[in-house]
Amino acid sequence: xxxxxxxxxxxxxxxxxxxxxxxxxxxxxxxxxxxxxxxxxxxxxxxxxxxxxxxxxxxxxxxxxxxxxxxxxxxxxxxxxxxxxxxxxxxxxxxxxxxxxxxxxxxxxxxx
Amino acid sequence: xxxxxxxxxxxxxxxxxxxxxxxxxxxxxxxxxxxxxxxxxxxxxxxxxxxxxxxxxxxxxxxxxxxxxxxxxxxxxxxxxxxxxxxxxxxxxxxxxxxxxxxxxxxxxxxxxxxx
Numbered sequence: 001x002x003x004x005x006x007x008x009x010x011x012x013x014x015x016x017x018x019x020x021x022x023x024x025x026x027x028x029x030x031x032x033x034x035x036x037x038x039x040x041x042x043x044x045x046x047x048x049x050x051x052x053x054x055x056x057x058x059x060x061x062x063x064x065x066x067x068x069x070x071x072x073x074x075x076x077x078x079x080x081x082x083x084x085x086x087x088x089x090x091x092x093x094x095x096x097x098x099x100x101x102x103x104x105x106x107x108x109x110x111x112x
Numbered sequence: 113x114x115x116x117x118x119x120x121x122x123x124x125x126x127x128x129x130x131x132x133x134x135x136x137x138x139x140x141x142x143x144x145x146x147x148x149x150x151x152x153x154x155x156x157x158x159x160x161x162x163x164x165x166x167x168x169x170x171x172x173x174x175x176x177x178x179x180x181x182x183x184x185x186x187x188x189x190x191x192x193x194x195x196x197x198x199x200x201x202x203x204x205x206x207x208x209x210x211x212x213x214x215x216x217x218x219x220x221x222x223x224x225x226x227x228x
Contacts, residue, residue, distance in 0.1 A: 037219075042221075044221040044222060045219040045222075050216045102155040
């Protein structure tokens with residue numbers, strides 16, 4: 001069975017702090033994809049990153065970085081120097097063949 | 113930039129009524145999906161659609177639900193007789209292709225369905 005666990009329900013930080021959102025997944029597939037989506041208060045799902053199971057290189061995009069570790073089945077997401085606009089619910093998701101399996105999300109609140 | 117468009121953004125309907133949620137996927141995409149998010153909960157897969165037929169559906173997608181691509185551009189989700197527990201945000205998504213052209217699914221902005 002496929003499963004995504006986001007153990008952190010809610011995180012609150014003050015602006016400019018770094019914050020890491022955890023994601024642990026389970027799958028028996030040898031080829032799979034991992035995703036992060038952002039859901040701001042307006043409700044839409046904004047794609048942030050896709051990673052395939054063969055590529056364990058960490059990725060950095062501006063203030064965002066992702067740490068994929070197959071050995072621990074984790075795909076963590078770090079926001080450096082957080083800003084108020086980063087406040088949202090963040091979902092980690094797993095895709096084997098087709099459909100996305102989402103975690104329960106982490107609500108991030110960044111206070112000024 | 114091409115995007116997935118959903119209408120309406122918010123729909124209120126009475127319990128027992130039929131409702132149709134509409135989506136216009138990105139034009140060269142071949143795979144289409146509906147997901148549901150009950151308020152405050154995670155996003156759940158409902159159904160995938162390819163080549164004019166359902167390729168996979170979840171346990172949630174029972175006989176009350178149906179999907180259709182009536183005219184080659186729209187992709188609709190019909191709930192035949194709505195229940196209170198159908199109240200949720202419904203997301204449409206589309207994707208260009210399968211591996212090796214594996215790309216991410218692009219989501220619409222969602223339709224918030226409220227059943228009263």
